[in-house]
Amino acid sequence: xxxxxxxxxxxxxxxxxxxxxxxxxxxxxxxxxxxxxxxxxxxxxxxxxxxxxxxxxxxxxxxxxxxxxxxxxxxxxxxxxxxxxxxxxxxxxxxxxxxxxxxxxxxxxxxxxxxxxxxxxxxxxxxxxxxxxxxxxxxxxxxxxxxxxxxxxxxxxxxxxxxxxxxxxxxxxxxxxxxxxxxxxxxxxxxxxxxxxxxxxxxxxxxxxxxxxxxxxxxxxxxxxxxxxxxxxxxxxxxxxxxxxxxxxxxxxxxxxxxxxxxxxxxxxxxxxxxxxxxxxxxxxxxxxxxxxxxxxxxxxxxxxxxxxxxxxxxxxxxxxxxxxxxxxxxxxxxxxxxxxxxxxxxxxxxxxxxxxxxxxxxxxxxxxxxxxxxxxxxxxxxxxxxxxxxxxxxxxxxxxxxxxxxxxxxxxxxxxxxxxxxxxxxxxxxxxxxxxxxxxxxxxxxxxxxxxxxxxxxxxxxxxxxxxxxxxxxxxxxxxxxxxxxxxxxxxxxxxxxxxxxxxxxxxxxxxxxxxxxxxxxxxxxxxxxxxxxxxxxxxxxxxxxxxxxxxxxxxxxxxxxxxxxxxxxxxxxxxxxxxxxxxxxxxxxxxxxxxxxxxxxxxxxxxxxxxxxxxxxxxxxxxxxxxxxxxxxxxxxxxxxxxxxxxxxxxxxxxxxxxxxxxxxxxxxxxxxxxxxxxxxxxxxxxxxxxxxxxxxxxxxxxxxxxxxxxxxxxxxxxxxxxxxxxxxxxxxxxxxxxxxxxxxxxxxxxxxxxxxxxxxxxxxxxxxxxxxxxxxxxxxxxxxxxxxxxxxxxxxxxxxxxxxxxxxxxxxxxxxxxxxxxxxxxxxxxxxxxxxxxxxxxxxxxxxxxxxxxxxxxxxxxxxxxxxxxxxxxxxxxxxxxxxxxxxxxxxxxxxxxxxxxxxxxxxxxxxxxxxxxxxxxxxxxxxxxxxxxxxxxxxx
Numbered sequence: 001x002x003x004x005x006x007x008x009x010x011x012x013x014x015x016x017x018x019x020x021x022x023x024x025x026x027x028x029x030x031x032x033x034x035x036x037x038x039x040x041x042x043x044x045x046x047x048x049x050x051x052x053x054x055x056x057x058x059x060x061x062x063x064x065x066x067x068x069x070x071x072x073x074x075x076x077x078x079x080x081x082x083x084x085x086x087x088x089x090x091x092x093x094x095x096x097x098x099x100x101x102x103x104x105x106x107x108x109x110x111x112x113x114x115x116x117x118x119x120x121x122x123x124x125x126x127x128x129x130x131x132x133x134x135x136x137x138x139x140x141x142x143x144x145x146x147x148x149x150x151x152x153x154x155x156x157x158x159x160x161x162x163x164x165x166x167x168x169x170x171x172x173x174x175x176x177x178x179x180x181x182x183x184x185x186x187x188x189x190x191x192x193x194x195x196x197x198x199x200x201x202x203x204x205x206x207x208x209x210x211x212x213x214x215x216x217x218x219x220x221x222x223x224x225x226x227x228x229x230x231x232x233x234x235x236x237x238x239x240x241x242x243x244x245x246x247x248x249x250x251x252x253x254x255x256x257x258x259x260x261x262x263x264x265x266x267x268x269x270x271x272x273x274x275x276x277x278x279x280x281x282x283x284x285x286x287x288x289x290x291x292x293x294x295x296x297x298x299x300x301x302x303x304x305x306x307x308x309x310x311x312x313x314x315x316x317x318x319x320x321x322x323x324x325x326x327x328x329x330x331x332x333x334x335x336x337x338x339x340x341x342x343x344x345x346x347x348x349x350x351x352x353x354x355x356x357x358x359x360x361x362x363x364x365x366x367x368x369x370x371x372x373x374x375x376x377x378x379x380x381x382x383x384x385x386x387x388x389x390x391x392x393x394x395x396x397x398x399x400x401x402x403x404x405x406x407x408x409x410x411x412x413x414x415x416x417x418x419x420x421x422x423x424x425x426x427x428x429x430x431x432x433x434x435x436x437x438x439x440x441x442x443x444x445x446x447x448x449x450x451x452x453x454x455x456x457x458x459x460x461x462x463x464x465x466x467x468x469x470x471x472x473x474x475x476x477x478x479x480x481x482x483x484x485x486x487x488x489x490x491x492x493x494x495x496x497x498x499x500x501x502x503x504x505x506x507x508x509x510x511x512x513x514x515x516x517x518x519x520x521x522x523x524x525x526x527x528x529x530x531x532x533x534x535x536x537x538x539x540x541x542x543x544x545x546x547x548x549x550x551x552x553x554x555x556x557x558x559x560x561x562x563x564x565x566x567x568x569x570x571x572x573x574x575x576x577x578x579x580x581x582x583x584x585x586x587x588x589x590x591x592x593x594x595x596x597x598x599x600x601x602x603x604x605x606x607x608x609x610x611x612x613x614x615x616x617x618x619x620x621x622x623x624x625x626x627x628x629x630x631x632x633x634x635x636x637x638x639x640x641x642x643x644x645x646x647x648x649x650x651x652x653x654x655x656x657x658x659x660x661x662x663x664x665x666x667x668x669x670x671x672x673x674x675x676x677x678x679x680x681x682x683x684x685x686x687x688x689x690x691x692x693x694x695x696x697x698x699x700x701x702x703x704x705x706x707x708x709x710x711x712x713x714x715x716x717x718x719x720x721x722x723x724x725x726x727x728x729x730x731x732x733x734x735x736x737x738x739x740x741x742x743x744x745x746x747x748x749x750x751x752x753x754x755x756x757x758x759x760x761x762x763x764x765x766x767x768x769x770x771x772x773x774x775x776x777x778x779x780x781x782x783x784x785x786x787x788x789x790x791x792x793x794x795x796x797x798x799x800x801x802x803x804x805x806x807x808x809x810x811x812x813x814x815x816x817x818x819x820x821x822x823x824x825x826x827x828x829x830x831x832x833x834x835x836x837x838x839x840x841x842x843x844x845x846x847x848x849x850x851x852x853x854x855x856x857x858x859x860x861x862x863x864x865x866x867x868x869x870x871x872x873x874x875x876x877x878x879x880x881x882x883x884x885x886x887x888x889x890x891x892x893x894x895x896x897x898x899x900x901x902x903x904x905x906x907x908x909x910x911x912x913x914x915x916x917x918x919x920x921x922x923x924x925x926x927x928x929x930x931x932x933x934x935x936x937x938x939x940x941x942x943x944x
Contacts, residue, residue: 023044023046023047023048023050023073024052025042027042028041033056034054034055035059036058036062037059038061038062038064038065039063039064041066042056042068043067043070044068044073044075045073046071046072050074052076053076054075055077055080055082055083055084055099056075056083057080057081057084060086061087062086062089063110064089065085065090066089066091067083067090067091068092068094069083069092069093069095069096069097069119071095073094073095073096074098076100077098078101079100079103080101081099081103081106081107082099082104082105082106082123083106084104085106086110087110087113088110088111088113089113089114091114091115093116093117093120094118095120097119097122098120098121102145102146102147105121105122105123105127105142106123106126106128108154111131111132111154112132112133112134113131113134113135114136115127115135117138117140117141117142118163119140120141120143121141121142122143122145124144124147125144125148125149125150125151126142126144126148126149127142127152128153129153129154129157130154132155132156132157133154134152134157135158135159135160136160138150138162138187139187141165142163142166143165143167144167144172145168147167147168147169148171148173148191149166149189149190150172151173152175152176155176155178155180156178156180156198158180158181158182159173159175159181159182159183160183160185161173161187162184162207164188164190165188166189166191167190167191169191170191170211171191171194172191172192173194175193175195175196175198177196177197177198177216178197179198180195180200181201182200183202184203185205186207187206187207187208188207188208188209189207189208190210192209192212192213192214193209193212194213194216195213195214195215198216198217198218199219200218201220201221201223202220202222202223203222203223203225204222204224204225204246205224206226208228208229211229211230212230212232213229213231213232217235217237218235218237220235220239221242222234222241223243224242224244225245225246225263226245227246228248228249229247231251234254234255236254236273239255239256239257240255240256241256241259242258242259242260243282244263244282245282246263246264248264248265248266250266250267251265251268252267252268253269253270254272255275256270256275257275257276258270258277259279260277260278260280260302261281262281262302263281264282264285265284267284267288267306268286268287269287270291271291273291273292273293274293274295274296275290275295275296277295279297279300279301279302280300280301280302282302285306288304288308288309289309289310290310290311291310292312294314294315294333295315296315296316297315297317298318299321299343300321301321304326305325305326306325307324307326307328308324308328310329310330310331310333310335311332312332315330315333315336317330317336318337318338319337319340319345320340320342321342322342323344323346324343324346325347327349327372328347330349330351330377331352334354334355334356334357335352335354336356336357336358337349337358337359338358338361339358342367343367345370346372347372350375351376351377352377353378354379355379355380355381356376356382357384358381358384359384360374360383360384360385360386360390361388363388363389363390364389365389365390365391368388368391368392369391371395373396374397374399376420378420378421378422379420379423380401381398381399381420382401382402384404384405385403385405385410386405387406390409390410390411392411392413393412394413397417397420398420398449399418399419400426400427401429402418403428403431404428404429404434404436405433407434408434409434409436409437410435410437412439412444413444414444415444416428416444421450424449424453425448425453425455426448426456427455428446428455428456428458429457429459430461432460432461432485434461434462435464436459436461438464438466438468438472439472440467440472442472443475444473444475445474445475445477446476446477446478453478454508455477456478456479456481457479457480458481459485459512459514462485463487463503464488465487465490465502466490466519467490468501470489470490470491470500472502473501474504476504476508477506477507477508478505478507479508479509479510479511481511482515482548483512486514486515487514487516487517488519489501489517489518490519491518491519491523491579492523493525493533493555493562494523494524494525494533495526496528496530496532498533500534502536503536503537505536505544506539506542507539507540507541508542509542509544510542510549511545511548512548514548515551515552516535516536516550517551518535518551518555520555520556523558524558524836524885524886524889525556525560525836526558526581526888526889527581528580528625529582530568531580533578534568534577534578535578542575544566544575544576546566548577550564551564554630554786556630557835557836558836558889559690559836559885559889560628561581561628561630562628563580563583563628564578565577565578565579580628581627582739628738628739629736630737631735631738631745631785632745632746632782632784632788632833632835633883634691634692634735634737635692635747635748635782635784635788636883637686637689637735638692638893639792639883640828640840640893641692641881642694642729642748643729643776643796644796645694646727646729646776646778646796647752647754647798648822648824649678649680649700650678650752650774651822653802653820654770655853655917655919656919657676657758658760659674659915660907660917662857662866663909663941663943664709664719666709667717670705670707671709672705672941672943673704673705673942674703674940675702675703675704675939676937676938677702677937677938678699678701678935678936678938679698679700679935679936680699680934680935680936681934681935682694682695682697682698682729682933683930684929684930684931684933685931687893687895687929688892689883689891689893690735691736692734693742694729694731694732694733695732696730696732696748697729699727699728700725700727700752702725703724704721704724715763716763717761719760720760722757722758723756723758724754724756725752725753725754725755726753728750728752729750729752730748730749730750731748733746746782746783746785747783748782749783750781752777752779754774754776754777755774756774756775756798757772758770758771758772758773759771765806767803767805767806769801769803770801771799772798773797773799774798774800775795776795776797777795778793778795778826779792780794790831790832791831793829794828794829795826796825797825799824801821802819803819803820804817805817806853806855813854816855817850818849818852818853820849820851821848822846822847822848822849823845823847824844824846826842827840828840828842837885837886839883839884840881841890843895845876845879847875848874849873852870853870863908863909865906865907867904867905869903869904870901870904871901873899873900874897874898874899876895876898876899876929878895878896879895880892880893881893881895895929897925897928897930898928899923899924899925901921901923902921903919904920906918906919914940914942915942916938916939916940917938917939917940918937918939919936920935920936921936
């Protein structure tokens with residue numbers, strides 16, 4: 001009972017005591033709320049007195065004390081820290097805490113304390129953390145009236161802010177040495193944040209810090225995803241930086257490893273150490289500067305408003321995107337630039353002194369156009385264009401090696417100067433896929449920096465001089481070496497001195513092996529009489545190897561094929577290279593060890609194997625030029641002449657068509673029908689121009705119908721009739737092709753469809769007169785050995801008048817003299833053969849024949865048989881056809897010959913109304929054009 005009374009008394013006294021003190025009470029014991037001991041909790045409410053003038057000062061050495069100041073509650077203390085905690089304690093403030101007289105609003109005197117503020121804390125220093133491992137979370141307001149708003153100097157402390165912090169001076173937040181952590185989620189910090197030395201971490205995701213953030217020495221980490229700060233200085237040792245949003249108004253300084261994907265920075269100065277800056281977004285308004293050491297800068301997106309500058313060291317700059325509005329300045333050291341696929345540089349690229357390397361990869365001319373210059377600086381520098389197209393060649397300066405590879409192109413819109421003031425010269429190389437392109441209207445050169453030194457160009461790709469009206473010039477002041485590359489030029493394929501693009505090599509040597517590709521720019525072809533058309537010029541003592549250039553393509557214009565020559569015929573032209581459509585009559589002596597090779601004979605349609613370039617060892621006048629006709633010229637030159645031969649073979653003579661006079665019996669209408677088949681092997685050769693030769697055969701058939709026959713009492717008879725024929729001439733064509741006589745040129749195939757009318761008069765003693773008019777419609781198919789395949793059409797009108805008078809030599813033999821005159825008129829349509837527009841000026845042709853026919857007559861089995869021998873002298877009177885190319889160059893084909901023909905035949909009446917006749921002939925020339933032919937004929941006549 002006594003014990004219960006004592007306990008009740010203590011409760012009453014305790015209740016009386018709390019009310020007397022204030023609204024701050026202990027909630028876990030009967031201890032003093034203003035001097036809480038370990039493990040005690042203190043709660044301050046808005047009850048009177050409010051504000052409470054007493055400080056809360058945890059007992060020295062205490063820990064795990066918990067203090068809570070409720071919303072509406074206030075502590076206003078003079079002459080002391082308003083709240084002081086010792087170790088591992090917590091303070092939660094939703095009210096107001098203030099201390100006057102320069103004392104701290106909250107003092108975290110020990111280690112491991114935690115402050116969470118959503119209210120207001122004011123003091124000389126708003127929050128003072130002298131111990132280590134203290135944590136402050138501020139979502140309210142902290143103000144320092146005589147110092148920092150928050151000062152956590154004990155080390156290894158943290159501050160999370162989304163409220164307001166301000167100090168009396170420039171410093172709002174001060175950390176000491178140690179591994180401190182600072183997080184800015186929002187709100188405002190008026191002044192600077194200084195983390196001090198140590199491995200500090202700072203994370204900014206929102207809010208505003210009006211002053212600088214400094215992290216001091218040791219390896220610090222900074223991350224910013226939002227918000228705004230005045231500036232950032234990370235200090236010495238290996239720091240890391242990440243920014244994806246927000247703004248650093250001023251400078252980011254003294255960083256080491258930085259990643260920027262967004263946000264805005266005023267300027268960046270990485271200062272010392274081996275810096276890395278990786279930018280894939282955001283904006284740097286000013287310069288990005290890296291200090292000494294081996295620095296690495298990568299720009300894949302975003303904007304840098306100023307320059308990228310590095311100091312001494314082996315530095316690396318990689319650009320794959322983004323926009324650099326200033327210049328890239330690489331300074332001393334063996335630096336590397338890689339610009340790949342994207343991005344823009346508006347200023348200049350200056351690699352600085354020492355031996356540097358720059359690679360421009362996967363870039364277009366539009367991307368590179370804004371860049372003011374690409375300067376290798378002093379040293380032995382290498383520039384590589386890798387799958388890149390570039391112009392503005394004068395921007396590329398002070399490079400000792402320039403390489404084009406993987407489909408790169410460099411437009412020569414000015415001079416490319418190789419080397420610097422120290423090295424003096426340099427080299428340009430093109431791989432097999434790359435192109436050096438002339439710009440129309442620009443006289444460009446590749447030369448050394450130092451006058452008198454020789455630049456070097458090695459070409460495994462293409463030097464393209466086309467596109468400027470055959471007036472482009474590229475000068476190499478030094479050595480040119482072909483490594484299987486190509487020189488492309490436009491040329492007006494005409495006579496000597498015609499316009500052509502030109503590669504000029506000055507002072508040096510033209511060596512290696514290059515291919516020449518020529519595009520005809522409207523030339524109609526003409527004979528070159530002197531040097532020809534210059535495409536490569538060696539000046540100022542330059543020399544050229546004999547095999548430096550060759551021309552794999554066939555270059556044709558008009559009737560000519562052009563070949564590439566080293567050396568002209570004029571003085572001083574020995575080292576130049578020319579296109580010529582002629583060769584000398586007597587070939588000049590070849591360079592020892594380099595004999596000229598003949599053109600191999602080709603099958604029609606097969607690709608042509610060209611000889612190497614022709615070398616003229618010394619200037620030499622020639623008595624006359626020998627034209628180099630292309631293979632098509634001989635084929636086309638044979639068209640008209642072979643068409644005549646086809647019509648002539650179709651017409652032939654009276655006896656080949658109708659057999660014998662004795663077979664012409666009956667009178668009235670439809671007295672008889674006849675038909676025959678014929679074939680002829682032909683070897684005809686013509687002169688003039690390409691001297692075409694047709695070696696083939698002609699075969700066909702012919703049908704005739706007597707329409708009406710008049711028999712007179714005096715034994716004279718007349719008959720008229722119609723005939724229709726088809727014949728085909730097919731064979732090879734040879735000629736004066738590529739300056740070689742009798743060279744295989746192609747083939748010719750002509751189809752002829754003929755209609756004609758005839759009148760035959762037979763007298764009492766079987767003398768006869770026969771007249772024929774025949775029109776042949778022609779279709780000619782021409783193929784050259786170079787693959788040309790063209791067709792044309794035309795007509796041939798043939799008129800013939802012949803007669804014969806048999807003289808009896810006994811009862812069975814007669815000798816019949818004969819005479820015949822034939823006139824032919826051929827007209828062929830023009831066509832385009834892919835090189836020129838081809839037309840024909842056909843000559844009228846006249847042929848005469850004188851013949852003798854020895855015939856025997858006998859019966860066999862009651863059937864009349866008439867064998868015979870014949871001999872003819874044929875005279876084809878001379879004439880000239882012309883094949884005209886583009887209305888200008890005309891190539892003549894001359895015809896005219898005298899030939900002997902020998903034959904034997906037989907005519908026999910095998911039935912009363914049916915007769916057969918056959919003949920075999922051989923023809924050979926005796927003067928004029930070459931003619932050889934074997935002819936066979938088999939006919940039948942039926943009397944109705």
